[in-house]
Amino acid sequence: MKESSVKKIAVLTSGGDSPGMNAALRAVVRTASYYNIECFGVREGYNGLIHDDFIKMGPRSVKNIINEGGTILKSARSKEFMTKAGRKKAYENCVKHEIDALVCIGGDGTFTGAKIFNEEFGIKVIGVPGTIDNDIFGTDNTIGYDTALNTAMEAIDKIRDTATSHNRVFFVEVMGRDAGFIALNSGIAAGALDILIPEKKDSLKDLFATFDRAEKAGKSSSIVVVAEGEQLGNIYELSKATQEKFPDYDIRVAVLGHIQRGGSPSCADRVLASRLGYGAVIGLMKGKSNVMAGMQSNKLIFTPFETAIVKHNEINQDLLKISEILAI
Numbered sequence: 001m002k003e004s005s006v007k008k009i010a011v012l013t014s015g016g017d018s019p020g021m022n023a024a025l026r027a028v029v030r031t032a033s034y035y036n037i038e039c040f041g042v043r044e045g046y047n048g049l050i051h052d053d054f055i056k057m058g059p060r061s062v063k064n065i066i067n068e069g070g071t072i073l074k075s076a077r078s079k080e081f082m083t084k085a086g087r088k089k090a091y092e093n094c095v096k097h098e099i100d101a102l103v104c105i106g107g108d109g110t111f112t113g114a115k116i117f118n119e120e121f122g123i124k125v126i127g128v129p130g131t132i133d134n135d136i137f138g139t140d141n142t143i144g145y146d147t148a149l150n151t152a153m154e155a156i157d158k159i160r161d162t163a164t165s166h167n168r169v170f171f172v173e174v175m176g177r178d179a180g181f182i183a184l185n186s187g188i189a190a191g192a193l194d195i196l197i198p199e200k201k202d203s204l205k206d207l208f209a210t211f212d213r214a215e216k217a218g219k220s221s222s223i224v225v226v227a228e229g230e231q232l233g234n235i236y237e238l239s240k241a242t243q244e245k246f247p248d249y250d251i252r253v254a255v256l257g258h259i260q261r262g263g264s265p266s267c268a269d270r271v272l273a274s275r276l277g278y279g280a281v282i283g284l285m286k287g288k289s290n291v292m293a294g295m296q297s298n299k300l301i302f303t304p305f306e307t308a309i310v311k312h313n314e315i316n317q318d319l320l321k322i323s324e325i326l327a328i
C-alpha cells in the first residue's frame with residue numbers, strides 16, 4: 001500500500017461499552033504501527049479529547065487485552081461534547097497533538113458526535129461499531145453483540161432450570177433500549193414461550209392467548225423474554241397484568257441488566273473487532289472519512305455516518321415466525 005497521508009491518529013471508545021472493544025483497540029493500534037502511523041489512545045471517550053487525556057500507544061500497550069471485556073481506555077457518554085464549546089476544546093487538543101484522524105469505537109451516539117465534529121472542524125473521522133444492541137445499519141453484527149447474546153442465553157438457561165422445578169412463569173428482561181435483537185435471538189436460543197420486542201406490535205391480548213395455548217398444550221412453566229425497550233410496558237407492569245389475568249400462576253421477574261455488557265468477548269466478537277479495527281485504519285489510509293467500517297456478508301464495507309445513524313437494521317421476519325412456531 002502506498003504511503004498514507006494520515007500520520008497520526010487518535011482512537012477512543014465511547015457510549016455503552018461492549019465486549020470486544022479492547023480487541024478493536026488492539027487492532028487499530030497494531031495496524032497503525034504496522035503502517036508507521038503514530039497512534040494515541042484517548043481516555044473516557046470524547047471527554048478525553050476535551051480534557052487532553054491522550055496516551056501514546058504502541059503494539060505493547062495493547063498486549064493481553066484481546067480477551068478482556070470492557071475497554072482499557074474507559075468509556076463515557078460525554079455531555080460536554082454535545083456543546084459547541086466542548087467540541088472546540090476537543091479540536092484544539094487534536095491540533096496540539098497534530099492528530100490527522102480519529103477512530104471512534106461506539107454506537108450511533110458516538111457516530112453522531114463524530115459526524116458533527118468532522119463537519120465543524122474538518123478533522124477526519126472513522127467509526128467502528130461497538131455496542132451490544134446490534135442496532136447499527138451497515139454491519140451484519142456489531143462488536144459485543146455475540147458475547148451479550150451468549151451471556152443472555154446462558155442466564156435464561158439457568159432461569160429455565162429453576163422455572164421448571166417450581167412450575168413458574170418467568171419474565172426475563174434483556175438489554176436493548178431501542179432494539180430487540182438480543183431479545184429475539186436469545187429468546188429463540190433459550191426456547192422462550194414468547195418474545196416481546198419494540199420492533200413488533202405486541203398486545204396483552206396476544207400475550208394472554210399465548211399463555212392460554214401453553215396451558216392447553218400442557219406446559220407447566222414458561223419463559224417470556226422482554227426487550228428493555230418494549231413498548232407494551234415494562235417488565236413489572238407486564239408481570240402484574242399477567243398475574244391479574246392468571247391469579248394461579250406463580251410469576252417471577254428477572255432483569256439481566258449490565259451482566260450482558262461485561263465478560264470476555266466471544267471468538268466471533270474478537271475476530272469481528274480485529275477485522276473492523278484493521279479496516280478502520282485501512283479506510284483512513286485510503287482517504288475515507290465520515291464513514292463507519294462494517295462487515296456485511298463477510299466483506300469489509302464503509303457506510304456513511306448519516307446512513308449508519310439514520311437507518312436501522314431490520315428484524316428478520318422469519319425469526320419472528322420461527323419463534324412463534326417453535327413455542328407451541
Ligand code: F6P
Binds near residue numbers: 107178228
Ligand atoms: O447501548 C447499549 C445499552 O446497553 C442499551 O441496551 C441499554 O439500554 C443502555 O446501554 C444502558 O446504558 P447505561 O449503561 O448508560 O445505563
